[in-house]
Amino acid sequence: MFNPAYFGVVMLGLLHGFEPGHGWPVAVLYSMKKKNAISSAILSSSIIGIGHLISSIAVVIAYVLLQNWLDFEAPWLKYAAAGLLLVLAFKLWR
Numbered sequence: 001m002f003n004p005a006y007f008g009v010v011m012l013g014l015l016h017g018f019e020p021g022h023g024w025p026v027a028v029l030y031s032m033k034k035k036n037a038i039s040s041a042i043l044s045s046s047i048i049g050i051g052h053l054i055s056s057i058a059v060v061i062a063y064v065l066l067q068n069w070l071d072f073e074a075p076w077l078k079y080a081a082a083g084l085l086l087v088l089a090f091k092l093w094r
Helices: 004-018 021-032 037-066 075-093
Strands: none
Touching: 021 037
C-alpha cells in the first residue's frame, strides 16, 4: 500500500543526500583554486552529495540489520545518543 508519509521521508532523504551542505566549505575551497570554478564546484559538490547519500543508505541498512540483535527501544538509549551528540558537538566546536 502506498503511504505518502513514507514517500515524503524517502524523497526528503534523497534530497538531503544530494544536497552538499555538509561539505560545502570543502567544495568552495576546492573550486576557488580551479580555472573553471563553476564546473569544479558542480563536480566537487556532486562527489560530496553522492558520498553522503551512500553513507546515509549504509546507516539505514546497518540499522535494519542490527535491530534484530539490539533493543533500540531501550529507555537508556536516547540518553546515550544525546550524550554522544553533545560530546561530538563540543569536540567540533573546539
